[in-house]
Amino acid sequence: MNGWVIYNGHLAGDAFLQFPEQVKKTGKQKNIKIELVANNHLRNKLTNDGILLEHIKGWELPSFVIFHDKDIALARQLxxxxxxVYNSAQSVELCDNKVLMYQQLAKNQLNIPQTVIAPKIFANTSALDLEPFIQLAESFSYPFVIKEGFGSFGEQVYLVHNEKEYMEKVKQIYDRPFVLQEFIESSYGKDIRIFVAGDMVAAALQRSSATDFRANVHLGSNVEKYEATLQEAELALKAAKAVGASYCGVDLLFGRDGEPVVCEVNTNAHVANILKHTGVNVAEPILEHIISEITQ
Structure with missing residues (x-):
């Protein structure tokens, strides 16, 4: 049995390589050969003879792939x-675009903030009709959240406090997919990151910020080990299942009555803080889950 961990060749810093390196080291302990493969070192070919995949190093195709990237076309090729492929192309695609992700979570009737999808508008529209956006905002009270469909580290998430701020933001991002979303004030600056592997919760963290409504570590929040409640763990597992993720980081908010609310599901969650604050090597339960699936 041999596996690949695919990562993005243009995001090869320490933070992005830590998880692939953990998987390779853990695979060695389990007598599984793991190669770390940059997505740009593969050639996806579509020919009259069918679909081909070539590696510039000439490595043989793997028994399985752990996909630590968002190159959805490559995941589909595999x-x-x-x-x-873990996670599957469909799962990666769902979680890469928050619009699709919230649709899937809502379809499964999971507890999410009230969400409205903005209509698609093409770039360079000569006359932007703002009236429908004003009507969409009637579903919320200020402040509320705007989230772009594509984004990482909380950088494409905005809190708008009035109509002026809202209209300014719409004018900036109107040609991108985005949602309007209820602001869960009771979770201001704090959330839970639960890491799911297969059918189990591997570890959990609480993240908190005193200066920002977002609790992303990239924005400077504090992190500490967290013991998820049964309700939180069950919701995280349901969210992972809803998007078809074999492993993922599920971010939960604290609802106004203490109930957990799904904020996001991340199929490419960073693991450095999980290892640092909990001592849990998530590569182990991930590999165990994959081995059990492909050998059954």
Whole structure:
């Protein structure tokens, strides 16, 4: 049995390579050969003879792939060749675009903030009709949250406090997918990151910020080990299942009555803080889950 961990060749810093390196080290302990493969070192070919995948180093195709990237076309190419991919192309695609992710979570009737999807508008529209956006905002009271469909580290998430701020933001991002979302004030500056692997909760963290409504570590929040309640753990597992993730980081907010609320599901969650604050090597339960699936 041999596996690949695919990462993005243009995001090869320590933070992005820590998880692939953990998987490789853990694989060695389990007598599984793991190669770290940059997505740009693969050639996806579509020919009259079918679908081909070539590696510039000439490595043989793997028994499975752990996909630590968002190159959805590559994930699909691997799947079309019959290679098991974790997470699947569909799961990565759902979680890469928050609009699609919230649709899937809502379809499964999970507890999420009230959300409205903004209509699609093409770039360079000559006359932007703002009236429908004003009507959409009637579903909320100020402040409320705007989230772009594509974004990382909380940088494409905005809190608007009045109509003026709202209209300014719409004018900036109107040609991108985004949602309007209820602001969970009771979770201002704090959330929970629960890491799910297979059918189990591997570890959990609480993140908190005194200066920002977002609790992303990238924005300077404090992090500490957290013991998830049964209700929180069950919701995280349901959220992972809803998007078809074999492993993921599920971010939960604290609802106004203490109930957990799904904020996001991340199929490419960073693991440095999990290892640092909990001592849990999440590569181990991930590999155990994959081995159990492909050998059954």
């Amino acid at each position: 799947e079309l060749l019959g290679i098991p």
